[in-house]
Amino acid sequence: MSSLERREASASPRFSIDFKALGPFMALVVLFVLGTAINDAFLSGGNLSNIFTRAAFIGIIAVGATFVITAGGIDLSVGSMAAFISGAMIVVMNTLVETLGPGLETVLIGIVLSIILGIGAGAVNGLVSTKGKIEAFIVTLGTMGIYRSLVTYMADGGTLSLDFEVRGTYRPVYYGELLGIPVPVLVFLAVAVAGYVLLNMTPFGRKCFAIGSNEQVARYSAIHVDRVKTMTYVIQGLCVSIATIIYVPRLGSASSSTGVLWELEAIAAVIIGGTMLKGGYGRIWGTVVGAIMLTTIGNILNLTDAISNYLNGAVQGLIIIVAVFLQRGDWRRKKSK
Amino acid sequence: MTDAAVHAVNPGIGGEVRLSGRKICKSFGPAQVLFDVSIDLHAGEVHALLGENGAGKSTLVKILSGYHEPTEGELVLDGKSISFADSEAGEGHGVILIHQELNLAEQLTVEENIFLGREIKRGWFLDKTAMRAEAKKLLEQLQCDVDPRTRIRDLSVSDRQMVEIAKALSKKADILILDEPTAVLTGREVEILFDQIRRLREQGVAILYISHKLDEIKAIADRVTVLRDGRHIVTEPVVDLSKDDMARLMVGRDIKQMFPHRVSDTSAPIVLSVRDLSVPGHVRDASFDLHKGEVLGFAGIVGAGRTALMEAIIGLRERSSGTIERDGKPVRIASLQDAKNSGIAYLTKDRKGSGLLLNMDMRPNLTLLALEKFGRVIVDRKAEEAALEKAIEAFDIRAADSKAKVGDFSGGNQQKLLLAKVMETDPDIVIIDEPTRGIDIGTKSQIYHFIGGLTDRGKSVILLSSEMPEMLGLSDRIAVMAAGRITGILEGNDRNEHEIMRHATGISGQEGVSVHE
Numbered sequence: 130m131s132s133l134e135r136r137e138a139s140a141s142p143r144f145s146i147d148f149k150a151l152g153p154f155m156a157l158v159v160l161f162v163l164g165t166a167i168n169d170a171f172l173s174g175g176n177l178s179n180i181f182t183r184a185a186f187i188g189i190i191a192v193g194a195t196f197v198i199t200a201g202g203i204d205l206s207v208g209s210m211a212a213f214i215s216g217a218m219i220v221v222m223n224t225l226v227e228t229l230g231p232g233l234e235t236v237l238i239g240i241v242l243s244i245i246l247g248i249g250a251g252a253v254n255g256l257v258s259t260k261g262k263i264e265a266f267i268v269t270l271g272t273m274g275i276y277r278s279l280v281t282y283m284a285d286g287g288t289l290s291l292d293f294e295v296r297g298t299y300r301p302v303y304y305g306e307l308l309g310i311p312v313p314v315l316v317f318l319a320v321a322v323a324g325y326v327l328l329n330m331t332p333f334g335r336k337c338f339a340i341g342s343n344e345q346v347a348r349y350s351a352i353h354v355d356r357v358k359t360m361t362y363v364i365q366g367l368c369v370s371i372a373t374i375i376y377v378p379r380l381g382s383a384s385s386s387t388g389v390l391w392e393l394e395a396i397a398a399v400i401i402g403g404t405m406l407k408g409g410y411g412r413i414w415g416t417v418v419g420a421i422m423l424t425t426i427g428n429i430l431n432l433t434d435a436i437s438n439y440l441n442g443a444v445q446g447l448i449i450i451v452a453v454f455l456q457r458g459d460w461r462r463k464k465s466k
Numbered sequence: 467m468t469d470a471a472v473h474a475v476n477p478g479i480g481g482e483v484r485l486s487g488r489k490i491c492k493s494f495g496p497a498q499v500l501f502d503v504s505i506d507l508h509a510g511e512v513h514a515l516l517g518e519n520g521a522g523k524s525t526l527v528k529i530l531s532g533y534h535e536p537t538e539g540e541l542v543l544d545g546k547s548i549s550f551a552d553s554e555a556g557e558g559h560g561v562i563l564i565h566q567e568l569n570l571a572e573q574l575t576v577e578e579n580i581f582l583g584r585e586i587k588r589g590w591f592l593d594k595t596a597m598r599a600e601a602k603k604l605l606e607q608l609q610c611d612v613d614p615r616t617r618i619r620d621l622s623v624s625d626r627q628m629v630e631i632a633k634a635l636s637k638k639a640d641i642l643i644l645d646e647p648t649a650v651l652t653g654r655e656v657e658i659l660f661d662q663i664r665r666l667r668e669q670g671v672a673i674l675y676i677s678h679k680l681d682e683i684k685a686i687a688d689r690v691t692v693l694r695d696g697r698h699i700v701t702e703p704v705v706d707l708s709k710d711d712m713a714r715l716m717v718g719r720d721i722k723q724m725f726p727h728r729v730s731d732t733s734a735p736i737v738l739s740v741r742d743l744s745v746p747g748h749v750r751d752a753s754f755d756l757h758k759g760e761v762l763g764f765a766g767i768v769g770a771g772r773t774a775l776m777e778a779i780i781g782l783r784e785r786s787s788g789t790i791e792r793d794g795k796p797v798r799i800a801s802l803q804d805a806k807n808s809g810i811a812y813l814t815k816d817r818k819g820s821g822l823l824l825n826m827d828m829r830p831n832l833t834l835l836a837l838e839k840f841g842r843v844i845v846d847r848k849a850e851e852a853a854l855e856k857a858i859e860a861f862d863i864r865a866a867d868s869k870a871k872v873g874d875f876s877g878g879n880q881q882k883l884l885l886a887k888v889m890e891t892d893p894d895i896v897i898i899d900e901p902t903r904g905i906d907i908g909t910k911s912q913i914y915h916f917i918g919g920l921t922d923r924g925k926s927v928i929l930l931s932s933e934m935p936e937m938l939g940l941s942d943r944i945a946v947m948a949a950g951r952i953t954g955i956l957e958g959n960d961r962n963e964h965e966i967m968r969h970a971t972g973i974s975g976q977e978g979v980s981v982h983e
Contacts (some may be wrong), residue, residue, distance in 0.1 A: 330844045332837045338826070339834055345820040348782070349812070350834040350887075351802040409825055 152456050153402050153418040156448075160425050168432040178311055180421065180428050182303075185313035186372045188420030190391060191398035192324040192413060193368030196361040197265075198399050199328065199411030201341035204254060204362060205269040207369050208391035209276035214246045214373040215383035216280040219289045231294035239299075239377075243370045250276065251366020255359030265362075273392070281385040291381040303378040313375045317417075320371060325413040327364075337361060341408025397445065398423055401452045422448065481509035483545075484672040485530060485561065485641050490539035492525055499525050502539070503698045505691055507641055507672040512663060514687035514704065515676045516716055518906035520876045522696040523676050524566065527643045530674070531563035532556030560640030564647055566676075566904075568626050570618045577601040577614035580633045604632040609658050623650040624768055631659060635666075642666060643674040648682060649904050652768050652932070660686050678906055680709040694718050717908045724911050724935075726918025730942035732957070734758040736794070737926050738810070738895055740779060743788025748774035750950045752788070756895065761917065761927045763941030765966045770947040772930050773815065776897050780805035780812045806835070811893035813884060815900035815930070817877075821884045824873030828865065828883060829854050831872055836890035857886035862912060878909035885916065896920060897928040902936060914940060934963055948972040 164171035190207050197204045222239040229235045250272070258268040283289060291299070305312045328334035336357045339347040347354050377383070400406055401422060402415025426445055430438050485507045492500040500522045507513055507530075517523045528534040530541065532550030540547050543559060550556040553563070570579050577594075580601050586593045601614035610628040618626060627650050634642060644663075648656045663673060663686055677683055683690055683704065690707060692699040692715040699715050707715075738756040743749060749771040756762050764772045777783040779790060781801040790797055792808050799805050805812070814820045822831050833840050833850050840846050840853070857863065861882040865875060872880060881901065888896065898917070902910040917927055917940060931937045937944060944956045946969035954969040956962075 326844075332840075332842065332845055335830060335834070335837060335845055338830065339823055342823045342825050343820075346823050346834075349802070349814050349820040351806050352834075353801070353803070409823070 152452065153415045153422070156401075156452060157418050157422050157425070160422060160429065164425065164429045164432065167429060167435075171429070171432055176428065176432075178314070180424050181314045181317070182311045183428075184421045184424040185317035186376055187391060187394045187398055187423065188317050188417055189320045189368050189372040189375075190365075191395040191402075191416045191420050192320050193365035194395045194399045195324065195402070195404055195411045195413055195416045196328060196337055196364045198396070198404050198406060199341050199408060200337040200358055200361045201344065201408030202258070202265040202358060202361060203269065203396070203406075204365050205266065205392045206250070206254060206273040206276055207365065207395055208388035208393075209273045209280070210247070210250050210366065210369045211373045211376065211388035211391060212280040212383060212385070213250070213276040214243050214370055215377050215387055216283045216289050217246055218243050218373070218377055219291045219381075219383055220283055222295050223292045226292045226295060231292060231298055233298060235295055236299045236302075240374050243374050244367065247366040247368075247370025247373070248363055249366070250369070251363040252359065254366070255362030258362075259355035259358050277385065280383060280387065284384055286385070288382050288384040291377065296378065296381045299378040299381075301378075303375055316371065316375055320368065321413060321417045328411060328413055333357065333360070338409060338411070341405075341410070343409070394420075394423055397449050401449055403456055419452075481511070481670065483507065484509050484543070486542040487526065487530055487536075488540050488542060490526065490529055490536045490541075492522075492529060492534065493537045498537075498696065500529075500536075500696045503693065503696070504539075505530075505674075505698070505701070507674055508689075509672050510667055510670045511689060512667055512673045512675055512687045514683040514690040515674055515693065516678075516680075516683060516690055516712060517693035518678075518716055518908055520695075520878075521693040521716075521906075523693055524645060526693065527563060527645055527674060527676065530556075531561050531643055533563070557637060560638070561643070562634045562637050562639035562641070563643045564630055564634045564645060566645040566649070568623075568630055570626055570629060572619040573617060575615050575617055576605070576612055576621070576629050579618055579629060580604065580614075580636055582633075584637075600636065601632070604636055605629075607635070608632055608662060622768065624652055624655055627651055628655065628659075631662070635662070639666075639671060641672045641674070643676075645676045646678070646904065647675075648677065648679065654767075656682070678904075680712050680907075683712065684709060692716055713907055716906075724907075724914065725939035726915045728761070728918050728921060728940075728942070730761075731759060732757055732942065734760065737792065739791040739794075741789045741791075743775065743778060743790070744786045745771070745774050745778045745783055745950075746786050748783075748950055749778060749785075752947075752950075752952050754945055754952060754955060756926050756928060757942075758926055759921045759924050760942045761921055761929055761940050763937045763944040764928060764930045764947060765932075765937050765944055766947035766970050768932065770970065771950040772947050773899055774950075775947070776812060776899065776928065776930065780810055780897065782812075806891050806893075809892075809894035811835075811888045811891050811896050813888050813896065813898045813901065815903060817880050817884050818873075822872050822880055822887075825871055827869050828858075828863070828872060829868075831883060832857055832887050832890060835887055836892075839890065853890065857883075857890075861886045861916070876905075877903075878905040881905055881909070881913065885913070893925070895926045895928070897930070899930040900932065901929070902931075902933065910936070934966070937966070938963070946970050 170176055194204060194207065218239045221242055222235050225235040225238060254269050254272055257263060258265040302312055307315055328337065336347065336352050339350065339352060340354055340357055344354055398419035399416050401419035402412055404411040404415060423445055426448060427441050430436055430441050430444065436444065483506045487503060487505045489502045489504055490500055491498065491502060503526060515523050515526070525534065529536050532553045532555050535549070541549060571582065574582070577597050581597050586596045598614050605612055605614065608628050608631060610625065610632070612621065612625050612629070618629065621629065627647060631647065647659060651659065667673060675687055687704045689701065690704050690712065691701040692712065694716060734757040736755045737758050741753045743752045752775050754762070766772050774783060778785040779799065781799045781804050790799055797808050799808060818824060829850050832854050837845065840849050854868065863879050863882045863886065865879060872883060875883070901913050914936065920927055929937070929940055938961060941961065944961050944966060945952050946954050946956065946966055948970050949972065953972060956965050
């Protein structure tokens with residue numbers, strides 16, 4: 130055993146590129162170079178701001194997912210949750226127009242409702258899986274179906290549309306800018322910074338790492354495992370609600386197809402970013418880069434005719450697999466063990 | 467395991483050489499861990515391999531059995547030079563290694579594990595009847611009362627070890643290598659294992675036996691090879707070496723005093739008082755007192771309920787009745803957090819499974835239990851680094867690189883880190899469960915002296931151990947448990963192996979009455 134100690138020790142002083150930490154950033158740079166080579170318009174302010182704005186939805190959700198996955202869980206319900214929250218917001222705001230009018234109050238009540246629903250839905254996922262001792266995969270698979278069908282039911286199988294005048298009031302949350310930066314990008318940045326601080330600098334974050342890496346050790350270290358795990362799902366719910374708040378004014382509608390496959394994109398962003406799916410290791414900045422990468426791929430495919438845009442999913446899938454392969458670093462190590 | 471018994475069964479030196487390692491060197495990257503080590507395994511002989519943690523024992527046996535390739539040197543099997551492509555090739559030539567770490571598929575049954583990869587088939591289908599019968603026979607040989615249909619995850623650690631041994635026996639080994647097989651076995655199980663080893667020896671099997679336990683080596687081995695720091699130190703017939711000789715050769719210096727010198731004072735105030743504590747299915751009506759500055763030992767066979775009792779005291783297990791007083795005042799302990807706040811700390815016996823985060827480095831491991839000490843809102847990394855530096859110094863943790871993952875540490879260093887982790891909470895009462903399992907004699911002594919240091923500073927220690935010497939060498943009083951009850955609390959001259967065994971087997975001190983108080 131001490132042979133391993135010695136080997137580790139002698140390997141560290143040698144200079145080597147830390148693929149685990151820098152990999153996602155390097156890949157993003159490659160994508161940007163590629164994008165520029167394909168089309169000069171790629172680097173234009175308009176296009177970049179478009180990429181970051183779109184990345185914001187998945188990115189904000191993925192920041193929440195980083196907590197869940199780091200603590201050894203998984204949440205498959207986020208896409209459905211987003212659709213359900215959008216639907217509920219639209220229904221309530223449309224109803225409020227009659228009494229409160231299409232002003233700021235209506236929108237604010239909608240936003241508060243979204244946050245309550247997000248936290249509530251996350252708490253349901255967390256409590257059912259921890260107190261009920263059911264795998265998170267199964268619980269969130271269940272709630273995924275439940276939230277999805279609730280929005281279909283609210284929309285009566287069709288589309289819920291936000292009152293036109295409310296839309297006018299609400300519009301700046303998605304289309305507005307501050308200091309030349311789109312609001313969703315600012316929100317994304319704020320969520321990411323908050324997420325980074327929470328995961329890397331607080332006792333709560335440390336406990337997430339501990340639980341994800343070995344729940345039993347966490348238990349024997351006086352950590353309230355159930356409480357911390359439930360909190361990760363609540364954080365996930367809160368992130369979904371924030372993403373929904375900036376998503377609703379974009380289209381002003383919600384239907385059963387809102388947020389479809391967002392859960393997979395969010396998980397993909399987390400994994401590309403270097404967080405381990407089995408838990409115990411998470412990285413917020415990696416997740417942010419992962420979300421931007423996924424959006425960038427779609428954008429580049431839009432700008433070129435070389436690959437059909439319909440193959441977007443295939444390219445994304447390929448990138449996810451390659452990214453994880455590179456991070457594992459097994460390909461560099463010789464098999465002579 | 468008296469010395470007299472050893473000589474009676476010792477047939478001396480065995481038959482012809484079966485497997486040899488000649489001038490074996492092994493390096494992992496730039497670090498060399500074995501230097502020109504040669505060893506001969508004779509048919510019908512038990513050869514013991516002795517050395518401290520990190521001496522290179524495990525690496526050597528992995529080379530002998532084909533798990534590793536030697537960097538230099540050669541293997542010779544029955545006079546012919548040979549190289550095993552992998553462990554399967556080794557097994558193909560009859561070289562079977564029983565690993566230190568158990569390698570069983572937890573979700574599969576005992577019989578499925580025994581025949582994993584070598585299933586008995588009838589046509590295209592598995593012949594379950596034949597496998598079950600064969601598994602049963604093997605287990606009976608080992609006097610292991612386990613149903614072959616039980617899943618491994620439902621077995622105790624010692625039963626798992628017996629299954630692992632049954633598996634190796636079923637492979638018809640010519641050369642059997644056992645890497646610390648008794649770490650988790652009870653005394654009786656060790657005897658059964660030794661009977662099997664003697665039986666195999668009579669059948670002409672060449673056996674290599676690795677252990678830290680000098681008693682065992684005296685009892686079972688014919689010849690002993692000592693490794694130190696990757697170098698061959700000596701190979702001698704066991705009868706020519708005393709236990710002191712072996713310890714000295716292994717450590718490379720005299721261990722002057724294995725145990726700390728302690729003065730016990732049973733009139734010191736009572737710091738912890740447990741009354742009528744029960745855990746359904748594990749513990750019944752346990753009562754005891756712990757004095758300030760005392761080491762209270764807890765002895766008993768595996769499954770007697772010692773760990774369950776301690777886990778109930780610190781709030782990790784539900785208890786159905788019982789009260790706990792700290793310094794004479796009743797306390798309510800419903801979680802480990804409560805125990806921590808009452809100044810009670812617990813060192814788990816399972817340092818890999820519930821003690822340390824193996825995929826992380828030392829710093830987060832050290833501070834995990836006392837995290838709030840390092841900041842309630844933001845964890846103060848500088849303070850953590852400082853604490854780590856202090857702990858490395860105070861506990862003599864010898865890690866070449868403080869950024870290395872603790873999973874790569876030797877058992878001794880892991881145990882020291884675990885001690886340091888628990889001590890970060892600055893407890894008054896430390897409950898230590900198997901403090902020296904699987905660690906070498908030098909580190910053991912360090913840990914014993916550390917425990918002595920704790921009591922010198924007025925802390926109290928509860929010691930759970932299945933190693934008799936440390937139980938007797940450290941404890942002021944010894945509580946013995948059998949079948950969930952405390953059958954006696956032994957003091958003074960009653961603290962001896964004989965009395966402990968009488969109480970542990972339930973011959974003495976029925977109904978949980980402490981007979982010597």
